[in-house]
Amino acid sequence: MQNNQDVLLKVEHLCQYFPMEGGELKAVDNVSFDIKKGEVFGLVGESGCGKTTTGRSIIKLYNITGGSVFFKGIRICAGKRSYQDAMKSAKKEYGEKIKNASSEAEKSQLKAELDQIIVENKAKIKAANFDQKNCDKEYSEELVKKLNASYQPAIEAASGEEKAKLTAQYKDALRKAKKTKLVTQIQMIFQDPIASLDPRMTVRDIIAEGLVIQGERDKKVIDEKVYEMLELVGLVREHASRYPHEFSGGQRQRIGVARAIIMNPDLIIADEPVSALDVSIQAQVINLLNDLRDKFGLTILFIAHDLSVVKYFSDRIGVMYFGKMVELASSEELFLNPLHPYTRSLISAIPLPDPIYEKQRQRIVYNPLADHDYSVDQPSFREVKPGHFVMCNDAEFEKYQSILK
Ligand SMILES: Nc1ncnc2c1ncn2[C@@H]1O[C@H](COP(=O)(O)OP(=O)(O)O)[C@@H](O)[C@H]1O
Ligand SMILES: [Mg+2]
Secondary structure, X not given: OOOOOOEEEXXXXXXXEEEEOOEEEEEEEEEEEEXXXXXXXXXXXXXXXXXHHHHHHHOOOOOOOEEEEEEOOEEEEEOOHHHHHHHHHHHHHHHHXXXXXXXXXXXXXXXXXXXXXXXXXXXXXXXXHHHHHHHHHHHHHHHHHHHXXXXXXXXXXXXXXXXXXXXXXXXHHHHHHHHOOHHHHEEEEOXXXXXXXOOOOOHHHHHHHHHHHOOOOOHHHHHHHXXXXXXXXXXXXXXXXXXXXXOOHHHHHHHHXXXXXXXXXXXXXXXXXXXXXXXXXXXXXXXHHHHHHHHHOOXXXXXXXXXXXXXXXXXXXXXXXXXXXXXXXXXHHHHHOOOOHHHHHHXXXXXXXXXXXXXXXXXXXXXXXXXXXXXXXXXXXXXXXXXXXEXXXXXXXXXXXXXXX
8 A cells, every 4th residue: 555755654543452451551542643754753751651652563563453554655554443343333323223224125225335334344454454464575575676677687788707796696685685574674772771682692693683684694794784883873893792781871772773773774763762871871872863863864753751852853743641642743833832731741841951940930730631621522633733733622722723823
């Protein structure tokens, strides 16, 4: 399935529910956003609001409950809940109607309508299963096609030694292309640089792991690549033979970055990459990510629990609260015109190095029950200004519109 090209990642109505006693935990509930090529998208919200689950869903660690995720225009995740629900409610609704039908003709007409709904939704479920399974295959087939197109004319035109050399290169590239998975172009950097690095592996093996899985066998190529990555992230090649425990927190996070970058990813999901680090080290790691972003045109989904970290680094910011996206805007707009009371409370929590401001700074506490009246009119995620979305109901929508004026 194809989608808009400038958008690298498109998350549509993502739902990830976890079973729990007496029901389900809606860790991520109907979250939509997209990330454009080359941009840094900040995802912010307090601990437990579903940020990590969103990231893990995107890299296919779960079979998502509902919605879709498109990467490079290919649907890589597809949930089925909405289709199952649609069938369930249609059966209920039509069952009732059929029971009350006044004629046989009406009855069979209603039955036909219901059948149609069921057929359509079953097809959608089948398509969801297919896309989820086949996205990697589809992608590697595309790579193989591209390889064929570039190598075959050259091989045909060449002769003797040149031909043999090209053929060998082609075969090696082909073997790797067949193993390449689309999702390996999304790499994750984790919050805890201690837990995310295997203590029994050398730094070289940790950084090289993805390459090896992807079929690289040439030890020299691997070593060179690892050295290059180490230097890129501000470490030195001598570090390759050491073990994670020999490094400081900041250095371990650099190893984590090297492990991600070596795969030449299009998208990096950095899940609170600096939260576990000393404040003095945090800026260094952020600067490193910024440099890499400039160098490789990386696109980054940057997850953080407070706004101060993402403020200067992100082009756009999405604010999550209890599994839902409550506000989304460009960084500038979000700080200039925060609308949702939860965003306002987050902003009010940011300290500034200005004693006069600090003396007057009032922390706003978000209290959903007091701040919204959703007893009659339910909220939805709405665009209150081009590019600025807020979770709001009709009354709030009007209020926000007048604030923006
Ligand atoms: N594998 C899981 N099984 C059950 N519940 C989970 C699982 N992963 C996360 N959760 C729950 O989902 C919610 C969101 O968690 P998480 O995405 O880790 O939040 P955040 O990263 O924003 O702190 C939390 O209530 C958490 O306990
Ligand atoms: Mg988390």
